[in-house]
Amino acid sequence: MAILIDGKATAVRLNQESQRIVVALKDKFGVAPALAVVLVGQDPASQVYVRNKILQAEQAGIRSIEKRFDANLDTDALMEVIEGLNDDSAINGILVQLPLPAHIDAPKIIAGIAAHKDVDGFHITNTGRLMSGEGRPLMPCTPQGCVILAKEHLGNNLSGKHAVVLGRSNIVGKPLAIMLLQEHCTVTIAHSRTADLEGVCRSADMLFVAVGRPQMVKGSWIKPGATVIDVGINRISVGEHSSRLVGDVDFDSALEVAGAITPVPGGVGPMTIACLLRNTLVAACDQHDIDGREVGL
Structure with missing residues:
Protein backbone atom coordinates (compact mmCIF):
# COMPACT_ATOMS: atom_id res chain seq x y z
CA MET A 1 0.00 0.00 0.00
CA ALA A 2 1.48 3.32 -1.10
CA ILE A 3 2.32 6.17 1.24
CA LEU A 4 0.17 9.25 0.64
CA ILE A 5 2.17 12.42 -0.09
CA ASP A 6 0.23 15.16 1.68
CA GLY A 7 0.29 18.27 -0.48
CA LYS A 8 -1.97 20.16 1.92
CA ALA A 9 0.44 19.74 4.83
CA THR A 10 3.46 20.67 2.74
CA ALA A 11 1.67 23.75 1.38
CA VAL A 12 0.79 24.84 4.92
CA ARG A 13 4.46 24.57 5.89
CA LEU A 14 5.57 26.57 2.84
CA ASN A 15 2.95 29.24 3.55
CA GLN A 16 4.16 29.51 7.14
CA GLU A 17 7.69 30.00 5.82
CA SER A 18 6.39 32.67 3.45
CA GLN A 19 4.68 34.41 6.35
CA ARG A 20 7.98 34.54 8.27
CA ILE A 21 9.79 35.87 5.18
CA VAL A 22 7.18 38.63 4.76
CA VAL A 23 7.75 39.71 8.36
CA ALA A 24 11.52 39.74 7.82
CA LEU A 25 11.20 41.79 4.61
CA LYS A 26 9.09 44.38 6.41
CA ASP A 27 11.24 44.50 9.55
CA LYS A 28 14.69 44.48 7.92
CA PHE A 29 14.07 46.32 4.67
CA GLY A 30 10.71 48.06 4.92
CA VAL A 31 9.44 46.06 1.92
CA ALA A 32 5.77 45.04 1.89
CA PRO A 33 5.30 42.40 -0.86
CA ALA A 34 2.22 42.89 -3.06
CA LEU A 35 0.50 40.67 -5.60
CA ALA A 36 -1.97 41.85 -8.26
CA VAL A 37 -4.50 39.29 -9.49
CA VAL A 38 -6.40 40.02 -12.71
CA LEU A 39 -9.64 38.20 -13.52
CA VAL A 40 -11.63 38.73 -16.73
CA GLY A 41 -15.11 37.23 -16.99
CA GLN A 42 -17.30 35.13 -14.73
CA ASP A 43 -15.87 31.63 -15.11
CA PRO A 44 -16.91 29.87 -11.85
CA ALA A 45 -13.73 27.80 -11.49
CA SER A 46 -11.54 30.86 -12.11
CA GLN A 47 -13.44 32.81 -9.46
CA VAL A 48 -12.78 30.05 -6.93
CA TYR A 49 -9.08 29.92 -7.84
CA VAL A 50 -8.72 33.69 -7.55
CA ARG A 51 -10.52 33.77 -4.21
CA ASN A 52 -8.21 31.07 -2.82
CA LYS A 53 -5.09 32.81 -4.10
CA ILE A 54 -6.08 36.13 -2.56
CA LEU A 55 -7.07 34.52 0.73
CA GLN A 56 -3.80 32.63 1.09
CA ALA A 57 -1.75 35.66 0.05
CA GLU A 58 -3.39 37.75 2.74
CA GLN A 59 -2.90 34.99 5.33
CA ALA A 60 0.82 35.05 4.50
CA GLY A 61 0.90 38.83 4.90
CA ILE A 62 1.21 39.57 1.18
CA ARG A 63 -0.90 42.54 0.13
CA SER A 64 -3.28 41.54 -2.65
CA ILE A 65 -4.83 43.78 -5.28
CA GLU A 66 -7.74 42.30 -7.18
CA LYS A 67 -8.65 43.58 -10.65
CA ARG A 68 -11.96 42.18 -11.97
CA PHE A 69 -13.38 42.95 -15.40
CA ASP A 70 -16.39 41.95 -17.48
CA ALA A 71 -15.92 39.28 -20.12
CA ASN A 72 -16.33 41.86 -22.91
CA LEU A 73 -13.02 43.58 -22.06
CA ASP A 74 -10.81 43.53 -25.15
CA THR A 75 -7.11 42.78 -25.55
CA ASP A 76 -6.00 46.41 -25.83
CA ALA A 77 -7.89 47.43 -22.70
CA LEU A 78 -6.43 44.54 -20.75
CA MET A 79 -2.94 45.44 -21.99
CA GLU A 80 -3.43 48.93 -20.55
CA VAL A 81 -4.22 47.38 -17.17
CA ILE A 82 -1.10 45.19 -17.36
CA GLU A 83 1.10 48.11 -18.36
CA GLY A 84 -0.19 50.12 -15.40
CA LEU A 85 0.70 47.27 -13.04
CA ASN A 86 4.11 46.90 -14.67
CA ASP A 87 4.82 50.57 -13.96
CA ASP A 88 3.59 50.44 -10.35
CA SER A 89 6.69 49.93 -8.19
CA ALA A 90 4.50 48.92 -5.24
CA ILE A 91 3.36 45.78 -7.12
CA ASN A 92 5.85 42.90 -7.05
CA GLY A 93 3.87 40.18 -8.78
CA ILE A 94 1.22 40.10 -11.51
CA LEU A 95 -1.02 37.11 -12.13
CA VAL A 96 -3.58 36.99 -14.94
CA GLN A 97 -6.01 34.18 -14.24
CA LEU A 98 -6.32 31.76 -17.16
CA PRO A 99 -8.21 30.88 -19.25
CA LEU A 100 -9.04 34.29 -20.63
CA PRO A 101 -12.16 34.79 -22.79
CA ALA A 102 -11.63 33.44 -26.30
CA HIS A 103 -11.57 36.87 -27.98
CA ILE A 104 -8.58 38.02 -25.90
CA ASP A 105 -5.08 37.35 -27.25
CA ALA A 106 -3.75 35.42 -24.26
CA PRO A 107 -0.14 35.01 -25.53
CA LYS A 108 0.06 38.78 -26.08
CA ILE A 109 -1.16 39.42 -22.53
CA ILE A 110 1.32 36.97 -21.01
CA ALA A 111 4.13 38.49 -23.06
CA GLY A 112 3.03 41.94 -21.88
CA ILE A 113 3.61 41.16 -18.20
CA ALA A 114 7.03 42.42 -17.07
CA ALA A 115 9.25 39.34 -16.74
CA HIS A 116 10.42 40.34 -13.26
CA LYS A 117 6.76 40.47 -12.08
CA ASP A 118 5.64 37.30 -13.88
CA VAL A 119 4.93 35.15 -10.82
CA ASP A 120 3.25 32.45 -12.94
CA GLY A 121 6.60 31.91 -14.67
CA PHE A 122 5.07 31.86 -18.16
CA HIS A 123 6.94 34.79 -19.77
CA ILE A 124 9.38 33.82 -22.53
CA THR A 125 12.24 35.45 -20.60
CA ASN A 126 11.60 33.26 -17.58
CA THR A 127 11.13 30.10 -19.62
CA GLY A 128 14.33 30.90 -21.54
CA ARG A 129 16.28 31.40 -18.31
CA LEU A 130 14.88 28.15 -16.95
CA MET A 131 15.97 26.30 -20.09
CA SER A 132 19.45 27.83 -20.19
CA GLY A 133 20.08 27.67 -16.45
CA GLU A 134 21.20 31.30 -16.49
CA GLY A 135 20.01 33.97 -14.10
CA ARG A 136 17.28 33.46 -11.54
CA PRO A 137 13.98 32.89 -13.35
CA LEU A 138 10.55 32.95 -11.81
CA MET A 139 9.61 29.31 -12.37
CA PRO A 140 6.14 27.91 -13.14
CA MET A 271 1.28 23.43 -3.77
CA THR A 272 0.59 25.57 -6.83
CA ILE A 273 -0.68 28.47 -4.72
CA ALA A 274 2.09 28.02 -2.13
CA CYS A 275 4.70 28.29 -4.90
CA LEU A 276 2.92 31.33 -6.35
CA LEU A 277 3.32 33.11 -3.00
CA ARG A 278 6.96 32.08 -2.86
CA ASN A 279 7.53 33.46 -6.38
CA THR A 280 6.02 36.76 -5.23
CA LEU A 281 8.62 36.93 -2.44
CA VAL A 282 11.45 36.02 -4.83
CA ALA A 283 10.26 38.81 -7.13
CA ALA A 284 10.08 41.30 -4.25
CA CYS A 285 13.63 40.48 -3.19
CA ASP A 286 15.00 40.75 -6.73
CA GLN A 287 13.23 44.07 -7.35
CA HIS A 288 14.78 45.55 -4.19
CA ASP A 289 18.24 43.97 -4.67
CA ILE A 290 17.81 41.90 -1.51
CA ASP A 291 19.68 38.62 -1.10
CA GLY A 292 16.88 36.22 -0.29
CA ARG A 293 19.10 34.35 2.17
CA GLU A 294 19.00 37.38 4.44
CA VAL A 295 15.28 36.77 5.01
CA GLY A 296 15.34 32.98 4.91
CA LEU A 297 14.26 32.59 1.28
Whole structure:
Protein backbone atom coordinates (compact mmCIF):
# COMPACT_ATOMS: atom_id res chain seq x y z
CA MET A 1 0.00 0.00 0.00
CA ALA A 2 1.48 3.32 -1.10
CA ILE A 3 2.32 6.17 1.24
CA LEU A 4 0.17 9.25 0.64
CA ILE A 5 2.17 12.42 -0.09
CA ASP A 6 0.23 15.16 1.68
CA GLY A 7 0.29 18.27 -0.48
CA LYS A 8 -1.97 20.16 1.92
CA ALA A 9 0.44 19.74 4.83
CA THR A 10 3.46 20.67 2.74
CA ALA A 11 1.67 23.75 1.38
CA VAL A 12 0.79 24.84 4.92
CA ARG A 13 4.46 24.57 5.89
CA LEU A 14 5.57 26.57 2.84
CA ASN A 15 2.95 29.24 3.55
CA GLN A 16 4.16 29.51 7.14
CA GLU A 17 7.69 30.00 5.82
CA SER A 18 6.39 32.67 3.45
CA GLN A 19 4.68 34.41 6.35
CA ARG A 20 7.98 34.54 8.27
CA ILE A 21 9.79 35.87 5.18
CA VAL A 22 7.18 38.63 4.76
CA VAL A 23 7.75 39.71 8.36
CA ALA A 24 11.52 39.74 7.82
CA LEU A 25 11.20 41.79 4.61
CA LYS A 26 9.09 44.38 6.41
CA ASP A 27 11.24 44.50 9.55
CA LYS A 28 14.69 44.48 7.92
CA PHE A 29 14.07 46.32 4.67
CA GLY A 30 10.71 48.06 4.92
CA VAL A 31 9.44 46.06 1.92
CA ALA A 32 5.77 45.04 1.89
CA PRO A 33 5.30 42.40 -0.86
CA ALA A 34 2.22 42.89 -3.06
CA LEU A 35 0.50 40.67 -5.60
CA ALA A 36 -1.97 41.85 -8.26
CA VAL A 37 -4.50 39.29 -9.49
CA VAL A 38 -6.40 40.02 -12.71
CA LEU A 39 -9.64 38.20 -13.52
CA VAL A 40 -11.63 38.73 -16.73
CA GLY A 41 -15.11 37.23 -16.99
CA GLN A 42 -17.30 35.13 -14.73
CA ASP A 43 -15.87 31.63 -15.11
CA PRO A 44 -16.91 29.87 -11.85
CA ALA A 45 -13.73 27.80 -11.49
CA SER A 46 -11.54 30.86 -12.11
CA GLN A 47 -13.44 32.81 -9.46
CA VAL A 48 -12.78 30.05 -6.93
CA TYR A 49 -9.08 29.92 -7.84
CA VAL A 50 -8.72 33.69 -7.55
CA ARG A 51 -10.52 33.77 -4.21
CA ASN A 52 -8.21 31.07 -2.82
CA LYS A 53 -5.09 32.81 -4.10
CA ILE A 54 -6.08 36.13 -2.56
CA LEU A 55 -7.07 34.52 0.73
CA GLN A 56 -3.80 32.63 1.09
CA ALA A 57 -1.75 35.66 0.05
CA GLU A 58 -3.39 37.75 2.74
CA GLN A 59 -2.90 34.99 5.33
CA ALA A 60 0.82 35.05 4.50
CA GLY A 61 0.90 38.83 4.90
CA ILE A 62 1.21 39.57 1.18
CA ARG A 63 -0.90 42.54 0.13
CA SER A 64 -3.28 41.54 -2.65
CA ILE A 65 -4.83 43.78 -5.28
CA GLU A 66 -7.74 42.30 -7.18
CA LYS A 67 -8.65 43.58 -10.65
CA ARG A 68 -11.96 42.18 -11.97
CA PHE A 69 -13.38 42.95 -15.40
CA ASP A 70 -16.39 41.95 -17.48
CA ALA A 71 -15.92 39.28 -20.12
CA ASN A 72 -16.33 41.86 -22.91
CA LEU A 73 -13.02 43.58 -22.06
CA ASP A 74 -10.81 43.53 -25.15
CA THR A 75 -7.11 42.78 -25.55
CA ASP A 76 -6.00 46.41 -25.83
CA ALA A 77 -7.89 47.43 -22.70
CA LEU A 78 -6.43 44.54 -20.75
CA MET A 79 -2.94 45.44 -21.99
CA GLU A 80 -3.43 48.93 -20.55
CA VAL A 81 -4.22 47.38 -17.17
CA ILE A 82 -1.10 45.19 -17.36
CA GLU A 83 1.10 48.11 -18.36
CA GLY A 84 -0.19 50.12 -15.40
CA LEU A 85 0.70 47.27 -13.04
CA ASN A 86 4.11 46.90 -14.67
CA ASP A 87 4.82 50.57 -13.96
CA ASP A 88 3.59 50.44 -10.35
CA SER A 89 6.69 49.93 -8.19
CA ALA A 90 4.50 48.92 -5.24
CA ILE A 91 3.36 45.78 -7.12
CA ASN A 92 5.85 42.90 -7.05
CA GLY A 93 3.87 40.18 -8.78
CA ILE A 94 1.22 40.10 -11.51
CA LEU A 95 -1.02 37.11 -12.13
CA VAL A 96 -3.58 36.99 -14.94
CA GLN A 97 -6.01 34.18 -14.24
CA LEU A 98 -6.32 31.76 -17.16
CA PRO A 99 -8.21 30.88 -19.25
CA LEU A 100 -9.04 34.29 -20.63
CA PRO A 101 -12.16 34.79 -22.79
CA ALA A 102 -11.63 33.44 -26.30
CA HIS A 103 -11.57 36.87 -27.98
CA ILE A 104 -8.58 38.02 -25.90
CA ASP A 105 -5.08 37.35 -27.25
CA ALA A 106 -3.75 35.42 -24.26
CA PRO A 107 -0.14 35.01 -25.53
CA LYS A 108 0.06 38.78 -26.08
CA ILE A 109 -1.16 39.42 -22.53
CA ILE A 110 1.32 36.97 -21.01
CA ALA A 111 4.13 38.49 -23.06
CA GLY A 112 3.03 41.94 -21.88
CA ILE A 113 3.61 41.16 -18.20
CA ALA A 114 7.03 42.42 -17.07
CA ALA A 115 9.25 39.34 -16.74
CA HIS A 116 10.42 40.34 -13.26
CA LYS A 117 6.76 40.47 -12.08
CA ASP A 118 5.64 37.30 -13.88
CA VAL A 119 4.93 35.15 -10.82
CA ASP A 120 3.25 32.45 -12.94
CA GLY A 121 6.60 31.91 -14.67
CA PHE A 122 5.07 31.86 -18.16
CA HIS A 123 6.94 34.79 -19.77
CA ILE A 124 9.38 33.82 -22.53
CA THR A 125 12.24 35.45 -20.60
CA ASN A 126 11.60 33.26 -17.58
CA THR A 127 11.13 30.10 -19.62
CA GLY A 128 14.33 30.90 -21.54
CA ARG A 129 16.28 31.40 -18.31
CA LEU A 130 14.88 28.15 -16.95
CA MET A 131 15.97 26.30 -20.09
CA SER A 132 19.45 27.83 -20.19
CA GLY A 133 20.08 27.67 -16.45
CA GLU A 134 21.20 31.30 -16.49
CA GLY A 135 20.01 33.97 -14.10
CA ARG A 136 17.28 33.46 -11.54
CA PRO A 137 13.98 32.89 -13.35
CA LEU A 138 10.55 32.95 -11.81
CA MET A 139 9.61 29.31 -12.37
CA PRO A 140 6.14 27.91 -13.14
CA CYS A 141 4.33 27.11 -9.93
CA THR A 142 2.83 23.68 -10.56
CA PRO A 143 6.13 22.10 -11.69
CA GLN A 144 7.83 23.65 -8.65
CA GLY A 145 5.24 22.02 -6.44
CA CYS A 146 5.74 18.65 -8.13
CA VAL A 147 9.49 18.67 -7.47
CA ILE A 148 9.00 19.73 -3.85
CA LEU A 149 6.52 16.89 -3.27
CA ALA A 150 8.87 14.34 -4.85
CA LYS A 151 11.60 15.53 -2.50
CA GLU A 152 9.16 15.40 0.40
CA HIS A 153 9.08 11.63 0.00
CA LEU A 154 12.47 10.81 -1.51
CA GLY A 155 14.68 13.43 0.13
CA ASN A 156 16.51 16.37 -1.42
CA ASN A 157 18.79 14.24 -3.58
CA LEU A 158 16.93 13.05 -6.70
CA SER A 159 20.19 12.52 -8.62
CA GLY A 160 20.26 9.52 -10.94
CA LYS A 161 16.59 8.64 -10.67
CA HIS A 162 14.62 7.99 -13.84
CA ALA A 163 11.77 10.48 -14.04
CA VAL A 164 9.02 10.03 -16.63
CA VAL A 165 6.90 13.12 -17.31
CA LEU A 166 3.67 12.12 -19.01
CA GLY A 167 2.48 15.30 -20.75
CA ARG A 168 4.31 17.96 -22.73
CA SER A 169 2.45 21.21 -22.07
CA ASN A 170 4.27 24.53 -21.77
CA ILE A 171 2.69 25.05 -18.36
CA VAL A 172 3.61 21.75 -16.69
CA GLY A 173 5.30 19.03 -18.72
CA LYS A 174 8.13 20.90 -20.43
CA PRO A 175 9.24 23.10 -17.50
CA LEU A 176 8.93 20.15 -15.10
CA ALA A 177 11.28 18.11 -17.29
CA ILE A 178 13.86 20.91 -17.20
CA MET A 179 13.58 21.25 -13.41
CA LEU A 180 14.12 17.50 -13.02
CA LEU A 181 17.17 17.66 -15.28
CA GLN A 182 18.52 20.37 -12.98
CA GLU A 183 18.06 17.88 -10.13
CA HIS A 184 20.31 15.48 -12.14
CA CYS A 185 17.53 13.04 -12.97
CA THR A 186 17.40 11.05 -16.17
CA VAL A 187 14.24 12.42 -17.77
CA THR A 188 11.86 10.97 -20.35
CA ILE A 189 8.99 13.08 -21.69
CA ALA A 190 6.14 10.82 -22.80
CA HIS A 191 2.93 11.76 -24.60
CA SER A 192 0.05 10.45 -26.69
CA ARG A 193 2.32 9.37 -29.56
CA THR A 194 4.94 7.63 -27.43
CA ALA A 195 5.49 4.04 -28.53
CA ASP A 196 4.73 1.55 -25.73
CA LEU A 197 3.49 4.33 -23.47
CA GLU A 198 2.57 1.90 -20.72
CA GLY A 199 6.05 0.36 -20.74
CA VAL A 200 7.75 3.77 -20.67
CA CYS A 201 5.69 4.79 -17.65
CA ARG A 202 6.50 1.49 -15.93
CA SER A 203 10.24 2.22 -16.27
CA ALA A 204 9.98 5.32 -14.05
CA ASP A 205 11.34 5.65 -10.53
CA MET A 206 9.25 8.83 -10.43
CA LEU A 207 6.17 9.20 -12.60
CA PHE A 208 4.67 12.67 -13.08
CA VAL A 209 1.29 12.62 -14.84
CA ALA A 210 -0.19 15.76 -16.41
CA VAL A 211 -2.37 14.81 -19.38
CA GLY A 212 -5.87 16.02 -18.41
CA ARG A 213 -7.47 12.61 -18.95
CA PRO A 214 -9.28 11.21 -15.92
CA GLN A 215 -7.84 8.01 -14.45
CA MET A 216 -5.82 7.26 -17.59
CA VAL A 217 -2.79 5.75 -15.84
CA LYS A 218 -3.58 2.38 -14.28
CA GLY A 219 -1.71 0.52 -11.58
CA SER A 220 -0.29 -1.81 -14.24
CA TRP A 221 1.54 1.20 -15.74
CA ILE A 222 3.51 1.81 -12.54
CA LYS A 223 6.78 0.24 -11.42
CA PRO A 224 6.36 -1.35 -7.98
CA GLY A 225 7.58 1.13 -5.39
CA ALA A 226 7.66 4.13 -7.75
CA THR A 227 6.76 7.64 -6.62
CA VAL A 228 3.70 8.95 -8.47
CA ILE A 229 2.88 12.65 -8.67
CA ASP A 230 -0.59 13.19 -10.17
CA VAL A 231 -1.06 16.71 -11.54
CA GLY A 232 -4.49 16.07 -13.06
CA ILE A 233 -7.74 17.34 -11.67
CA ASN A 234 -10.88 16.21 -13.45
CA ARG A 235 -14.54 16.17 -12.47
CA ILE A 236 -16.40 12.98 -13.34
CA SER A 237 -20.04 12.04 -12.91
CA VAL A 238 -21.00 9.66 -10.13
CA GLY A 239 -24.59 8.64 -10.59
CA GLU A 240 -27.20 10.90 -12.08
CA HIS A 241 -26.88 14.01 -9.90
CA SER A 242 -23.42 13.98 -8.34
CA SER A 243 -19.77 14.19 -9.31
CA ARG A 244 -16.31 13.93 -7.79
CA LEU A 245 -12.77 15.03 -8.49
CA VAL A 246 -10.22 12.53 -9.74
CA GLY A 247 -6.70 12.75 -11.08
CA ASP A 248 -5.08 11.51 -14.27
CA VAL A 249 -4.06 8.37 -12.36
CA ASP A 250 -6.48 5.60 -11.40
CA PHE A 251 -5.83 6.12 -7.70
CA ASP A 252 -7.23 2.86 -6.33
CA SER A 253 -5.19 0.57 -8.58
CA ALA A 254 -2.08 2.76 -8.29
CA LEU A 255 -2.31 2.70 -4.51
CA GLU A 256 -1.62 -1.05 -4.55
CA VAL A 257 1.58 -0.72 -6.60
CA ALA A 258 3.26 2.64 -6.02
CA GLY A 259 5.60 3.36 -3.16
CA ALA A 260 4.09 6.82 -2.69
CA ILE A 261 1.40 8.81 -4.46
CA THR A 262 -0.27 12.21 -4.30
CA PRO A 263 -4.05 12.17 -3.77
CA VAL A 264 -6.53 14.23 -5.80
CA PRO A 265 -7.61 16.54 -4.36
CA GLY A 266 -5.05 17.39 -1.68
CA GLY A 267 -1.84 16.70 -3.58
CA VAL A 268 -0.33 19.03 -6.18
CA GLY A 269 -3.19 21.57 -6.14
CA PRO A 270 -2.40 23.26 -2.81
CA MET A 271 1.28 23.43 -3.77
CA THR A 272 0.59 25.57 -6.83
CA ILE A 273 -0.68 28.47 -4.72
CA ALA A 274 2.09 28.02 -2.13
CA CYS A 275 4.70 28.29 -4.90
CA LEU A 276 2.92 31.33 -6.35
CA LEU A 277 3.32 33.11 -3.00
CA ARG A 278 6.96 32.08 -2.86
CA ASN A 279 7.53 33.46 -6.38
CA THR A 280 6.02 36.76 -5.23
CA LEU A 281 8.62 36.93 -2.44
CA VAL A 282 11.45 36.02 -4.83
CA ALA A 283 10.26 38.81 -7.13
CA ALA A 284 10.08 41.30 -4.25
CA CYS A 285 13.63 40.48 -3.19
CA ASP A 286 15.00 40.75 -6.73
CA GLN A 287 13.23 44.07 -7.35
CA HIS A 288 14.78 45.55 -4.19
CA ASP A 289 18.24 43.97 -4.67
CA ILE A 290 17.81 41.90 -1.51
CA ASP A 291 19.68 38.62 -1.10
CA GLY A 292 16.88 36.22 -0.29
CA ARG A 293 19.10 34.35 2.17
CA GLU A 294 19.00 37.38 4.44
CA VAL A 295 15.28 36.77 5.01
CA GLY A 296 15.34 32.98 4.91
CA LEU A 297 14.26 32.59 1.28
